[in-house]
Structures are given as C-alpha cells and as structure tokens.
Amino acid sequence: MKNSTSATQRGFSLVVVAIAALALVGCAPAAPEPVTPTATDVWIKAVPELMDGMAMTGVFMTLENPTEADIELVGAKNTTEGLTETAMEIHEVVKGDDGEMKMQMVEGGIVIPAKESVTLKPGGYHVMYWDLLKPIPVGSHVTLTLEFSNGTTLDVDAVARDISTYAG
Amino acid sequence: MTHTPAEAQAETEVTRRGFLASAGVVSSYVAAGVAGFAGGAVTASAVSASSLCTQSQLRAQEQAATIPFFGDYQAGIMTPLQAYGTYMAFNLKSSTGIDQARSMMQLLTDDAARLAVGKPTLPDGDPYLATEPARLTSTFGFGPGFFSKLGLAGKMPVGFGELPAFSIDKLQPEYSGGDLVIHVGADNPLTVAHAARQLTRTANTFATPLWSQTGFNRPQYGEPTDQTGRNLFGQVDGTVNPRSAQEFDAQVWASSGPRWFHDGTCLVIRRIQMDFAGWDKLDDTKKEASMGRRLSNGAPLTGTSEFDKPDLEAKNAHGLSVIPAFAHVRRANTGKDTEKFLRRPLNYEDGLLPSGEPNAGLIFAAYMADIQKQFVPVQQRLADLDLLNTWITPIGSAVFALPPGARRGGYIGEGLLG
Ligand code: HEM
Numbered sequence: 230m231k232n233s234t235s236a237t238q239r240g241f242s243l244v245v246v247a248i249a250a251l252a253l254v255g256c257a258p259a260a261p262e263p264v265t266p267t268a269t270d271v272w273i274k275a276v277p278e279l280m281d282g283m284a285m286t287g288v289f290m291t292l293e294n295p296t297e298a299d300i301e302l303v304g305a306k307n308t309t310e311g312l313t314e315t316a317m318e319i320h321e322v323v324k325g326d327d328g329e330m331k332m333q334m335v336e337g338g339i340v341i342p343a344k345e346s347v348t349l350k351p352g353g354y355h356v357m358y359w360d361l362l363k364p365i366p367v368g369s370h371v372t373l374t375l376e377f378s379n380g381t382t383l384d385v386d387a388v389a390r391d392i393s394t395y396a397g
Numbered sequence: 398m399t400h401t402p403a404e405a406q407a408e409t410e411v412t413r414r415g416f417l418a419s420a421g422v423v424s425s426y427v428a429a430g431v432a433g434f435a436g437g438a439v440t441a442s443a444v445s446a447s448s449l450c451t452q453s454q455l456r457a458q459e460q461a462a463t464i465p466f467f468g469d470y471q472a473g474i475m476t477p478l479q480a481y482g483t484y485m486a487f488n489l490k491s492s493t494g495i496d497q498a499r500s501m502m503q504l505l506t507d508d509a510a511r512l513a514v515g516k517p518t519l520p521d522g523d524p525y526l527a528t529e530p531a532r533l534t535s536t537f538g539f540g541p542g543f544f545s546k547l548g549l550a551g552k553m554p555v556g557f558g559e560l561p562a563f564s565i566d567k568l569q570p571e572y573s574g575g576d577l578v579i580h581v582g583a584d585n586p587l588t589v590a591h592a593a594r595q596l597t598r599t600a601n602t603f604a605t606p607l608w609s610q611t612g613f614n615r616p617q618y619g620e621p622t623d624q625t626g627r628n629l630f631g632q633v634d635g636t637v638n639p640r641s642a643q644e645f646d647a648q649v650w651a652s653s654g655p656r657w658f659h660d661g662t663c664l665v666i667r668r669i670q671m672d673f674a675g676w677d678k679l680d681d682t683k684k685e686a687s688m689g690r691r692l693s694n695g696a697p698l699t700g701t702s703e704f705d706k707p708d709l710e711a712k713n714a715h716g717l718s719v720i721p722a723f724a725h726v727r728r729a730n731t732g733k734d735t736e737k738f739l740r741r742p743l744n745y746e747d748g749l750l751p752s753g754e755p756n757a758g759l760i761f762a763a764y765m766a767d768i769q770k771q772f773v774p775v776q777q778r779l780a781d782l783d784l785l786n787t788w789i790t791p792i793g794s795a796v797f798a799l800p801p802g803a804r805r806g807g808y809i810g811e812g813l814l815g
C-alpha cells in the first residue's frame with residue numbers, strides 16, 4: 230500500500246504537536262498541522278467483466294483516527310489510469326421506504342470518531358466507483374486518493390478480491 | 398462491550414486475565430511445536446498449565462493458540478499434528494498463466510497469514526469464524542501439471558514427479574492428481590472448514606476444484622501421555638518419524654536441486670481405504686503379527702515400550718522371526734537413512750460405502766526432500782509384500798512440491814514465480 234500515513238507519520242505529528250507547544254511558550258501561536266487518518270486492509274470488489282450498465286464497484290477498508298476530534302471521509306478521486314471518468318462517491322447502504330436495501334451518498338461523509346476506527350465493508354459504507362471503462366480482475370490493484378474533512382488526503386492502493394466463495 | 402450484561406462481562410474479564418497470566422505457557426507450547434515434535438510430545442507442557450488456571454481458561458488458550466505463518470519453512474509440516482485437517486487439490490484453468498499464478502499465490506499468502514493470527518481474510522463474509530485459530534496452518538504445494546502448464550518443467554525439483562503404478566493400487570480419479578494443493582490444519586473443525594472455504598475462494602478464480610479430503614486425529618493436548626495417536630485400525634501410528642531439527646534437515650527439507658526449492662519439501666498423499674469387515678475377524682495376535690507391534694502401546698513385538706527399537710533378528714522358541722517377514726514395520730523399514738521420511742496422516746470417516754460398510758481409512762501424507770529416492774523404494778517394498786495389504790487399498794494418489802516458507806512481504810512460491 231502506498232499509504233503515506235503510517236506509524237512514522239503519527240510520530241511526525243507528535244513532533245508537530247511538540248513544536249507547537251514550544252511555539253506557544255515562545256509567542257506566535259502556530260496552527261497545528263491537520264492529521265491524516267490511516268487506512269488499512271484496503272480492497273475493492275473485483276469486476277472480472279464489464280456488464281452493460283453494471284460497470285460499478287465499491288472500495289472497502291478500515292480507517293483509523295488517532296486524533297482527539299472526529300474526522301469525516303468526504304470524497305475520493307480515482308488515480309488509476311483509464312479506469313473511469315465519472316466522479317467517485319462516498320456511500321452507505323440503507324433500507325428504503327419500500328423496504329428494499331439501496332445505496333446513497335453519505336450526508337456529510339463517513340465519520341471516523343476521535344481515537345476510533347470505522348470499517349467500510351460490503352453491505353455498509355463504501356467508496357463508490359461508477360462507469361468503469363475496464364474490468365478489475367481479481368488480484369489486480371487500483372489506486373485512489375481519499376479526501377478528509379480536515380483538508381488532508383491519503384493515497385491508497387486497493388487489491389481486487391472476489392466476494393462469493395463459490396464464484397468460479 | 399457496552400451491550401454485554403454485567404455477569405457476562407465479569408466472566409470475560411476473568412478469562413482475559415487468566416489468559417495473560419499464562420501467556421508464557423502458550424508461547425512455550427508453540428515453541429515446542431516449532432522445534433518439531435511431529436509425533437506429539439507436547440502434551441506435558443499443556444497439561445502442567447492447568448495448575449495455573451481453570452479448565453475453561455485452558456480450553457480458551459487452546460482455541461487462541463497460533464502457529465507463525467512466516468518463516469524459513471512452510472507451517473503445517475513440522476507443526477505437531479492438529480486434530481483436524483483438509484487437503485484440497487485444484488487444476489489450473491487454461492486462462493491461468495504465470496502472471497495469474499503469481500497473483501493467486503500472493504492472494505493465498507495474504508489470506509493464510511491473516512487466518513493464522515485469527516483475523517478474517519479481506520473479503521471474508523463470515524469474519525467471526527476466523528477468531529479461533531486453534532493452531533491453524535495453511536500449506537501450499539504444486540503438482541507436476543503446475544510446472545508443465547506454466548512452462549516451468551525445467552524448474553521441477555530433483556526426484557519429483559508422478560509415482561510409478563503399484564500392483565496394490567485401485568486409484569480413483571476423484572481422489573488423485575492435481576496442479577495445486579492446499580492443506581489446512583487446526584484443532585477446531587469449524588476453523589478448518591472456514592479457512593478451507595476462504596482459501597478455496599481465492600484459488601477458484603485461477604483454478605478448478607478437483608478433490609477435497611478431510612480427516613481427523615486425536616487432539617494433542619488434554620491427555621497426560623506422550624504416546625503417539627492411533628489410526629482407525631486401533632494401531633499406534635506415527636512412532637518412527639523425524640522429530641529433531643537435524644532429522645528434518647536430513648529427511649524433509651530440500652537442500653539440493655533448483656535454488657527456489659531449498660527448504661521446501663515433497664508431499665505424497667495416498668488415500669487408503671480400510672476393510673473393517675476383514676480386520677474385525679482377526680484376533681489381537683494376528684493383528685499384532687501383521688504390524689510387528691503391539692496394539693496396547695505400539696511397542697515392537699521384541700520390546701516393551703513404544704520407542705524401543707524393533708529387533709528384526711530376534712527369533713522365538715521355534716526359531717521363527719518374532720517380527721514376521723510379512724510384517725508392515727519390517728517391510729517399511731529398509732534400514733537405510735536415505736529412505737526415511739515424515740508421516741503426517743489423517744484418519745477419514747466419510748459416511749457409508751454402498752455395501753453399508755464404513756467409508757473410512759487413512760489419508761496417508763508423507764513429506765520428504767526427494768520422492769524418487771526416499772519414498773518410492775519403501776512403497777515398492779510394501780506393494781511387493783506387506784500382510785497389511787490384505788485389509789488396506791490405496792484408492793487415491795497425488796504428489797506435490799511444496800515451496801519453502803515466505804518472509805513477511807513476500808509470498809509462497811516467490812522463488813519459482815517471482
Ligand atoms: C492404511 C495404511 C497404513 C497403515 C494403517 C499404517 C500403519 C503403520 C503403523 C501402525 C506403523 C508402526 C508405528 C509407526 O512407526 O508409526 C507404521 C510404520 C511405518 N509405515 Fe505404515 N501404515 C500404512 C501405510 C503406509 C504407507 C503407504 C507407507 C509408505 C509407503 C508406510 C510407511 C511406513 C513406515 C516407513 C513406517 C516406519 C517403519 C519403521 O521404520 O519402523 N505406511 N505404519
């Protein structure tokens with residue numbers, strides 16, 4: 230995973246806090262650098278073949294927020310060449326008025342509570358790809374950039390996996 | 398946690414504390430496993446742990462115990478036998494070339510590494526089934542077709558290839574062959590079933606399932622004895638086996654041939670049907686004569702305890718060999734250090750045969766560096782003469798080359814496919 234936020238990044242942000250504290254002791258109060266959440270176990274539901282009108286899929290992962298304040302996942306941009314031209318969306322799956330499950334945009338983004346984590350998984354939160362222009366075979370990799378409410382971004386690499394244990 | 402009733406929560410708390418208190422015991426148990434007591438001399442340490450905590454805490458530890466996935470060798474070979482296991486074979490799809498095979502092994506490695514520590518696979522739809530690893534191991538190997546289909550025939554290990562036909566064989570295609578083998582073992586049958594299904598999903602993208610064989614053994618712990626387990630004929634089975642690291646180096650791990658195969662090994666699987674109608678007619682003396690060992694404790698007929706060395710020269714009052722000429726241990730023992738290997742079998746019991754007899758026997762699994770040199774001469778001698786053949790019939794046969802272990806960040810088979 231080409232995820233720039235890791236243990237080192239977290240160590241780095243500690244340093245930032247320390248410097249900020251020093252600055253306070255001095256005089257000019259510096260705004261603390263916003264912290265990027267971490268993403269682990271990033272995967273995408275494979276699309277072995279493009280089917281008419283069904284060329285879409287979801288990205289799943291666990292997001293962790295090491296800070297004292299909630300952060301939201303508000304958007305994502307595809308960085309895989311030639312995969313899609315349509316904007317990506319942050320989705321949830323809910324029961325509609327007709328009792329059918331449907332997916333919709335998450336109002337205000339997916340909340341990663343302070344000092345906690347949230348897992349995006351099939352049947353729940355996901356990052357949505359629309360209008361795929363090429364298949365995503367099992368085992369291939371897709372890259373995208375996640376966008377958070379505090380202005381930070383995170384490049385992630387998603388490995389394509391099958392969901393059904395019976396699919397041939 | 399917040400939804401747990403107060404009593405239940407108190408109980409989990411206690412269990413967790415018991416857990417931490419005896420964590421040292423668990424790890425020494427696992428360490429004993431890694432040292433290679435393949436026959437199972439690990440009971441003592443597990444049992445002494447019971448003085449430190451209650452039975453239920455001990456059981457929780459057993460379910461939480463893990464075997465490291467990454468290392469020089471693949472897990473599941475030196476690992477003391479788990480109570481349950483499944484061997485699954487697949488044939489590569491025609492669309493699977495070397496790039497897809499590499500992808501498959503990378504994904505299988507990722508799945509297996511997660512499952513080994515009690516974590517679900519990435520696309521796991523039943524993640525709660527992953528939480529009791531119970532010494533789960535997943536082991537991978539390549540059949541002759543893997544090499545030929547991927548244009549890797551030149552990289553086959555020395556002495557690896559199909560077995561010759563043996564006169565005793567009644568092989569059925571539904572239990573024979575395969576380009577890829579996945580072997581899953583654990584002390585919890587749900588854990589085995591779950592891991593097998595997770596790994597099958599990954600393999601199914603690149604290969605077609607061919608056969609699956611599931612079996613069992615006596616659990617290793619909870620019994621205050623270091624006697625080896627038994628097979629369905631009631632015999633103590635697994636006495637003569639490599640146990641020390643030196644014996645594994647000499648018999649199991651490859652050290653010559655193609656570089657990618659160093660620290661790998663070969664696997665021979667023979668599905669052997671047992672004839673219980675015939676076996677049940679024998680008295681103990683006849684049963685013991687066919688083996689050359691006692692039923693009570695597995696001691697040779699010339700000794701008193703299991704690990705006594707059989708005296709093949711010993712004669713009785715009538716001048717006849719105490720261990721008869723046709724006895725399984727005499728025939729299987731060639732007296733040559735170059736013809737030894739690890740036997741790590743599972744018993745199977747899969748419902749009934751059309752006759753109403755149990756469909757049961759032994760999933761004989763043997764591991765050795767060189768099939769041709771170490772295994773074939775022994776199997777040939779047993780095919781030529783072994784009284785046990787009267788009641789056993791090989792009905793399945795397959796051979797695989799198992800790569801060495803993987804380092805974190807690498808994958809099983811990297812040396813061959815990388
Ligand atoms: C259902 C089939 C079989 C049964 C029930 C069986 C049972 C046994 C038993 C009870 C022993 C004595 C205890 C021990 O050392 O483990 C033994 C030993 C042995 N068996 Fe088998 N066996 C079977 C098939 C095979 C096959 C197919 C092979 C190899 C081709 C084999 C090779 C050996 C060897 C090498 C030994 C150790 C001999 C020695 O050095 O003392 N067995 N077997």
Ligand SMILES: [Cu+2]
Pocket residue numbers: 287320321332333355357
């Ligand atoms: Cu969606």
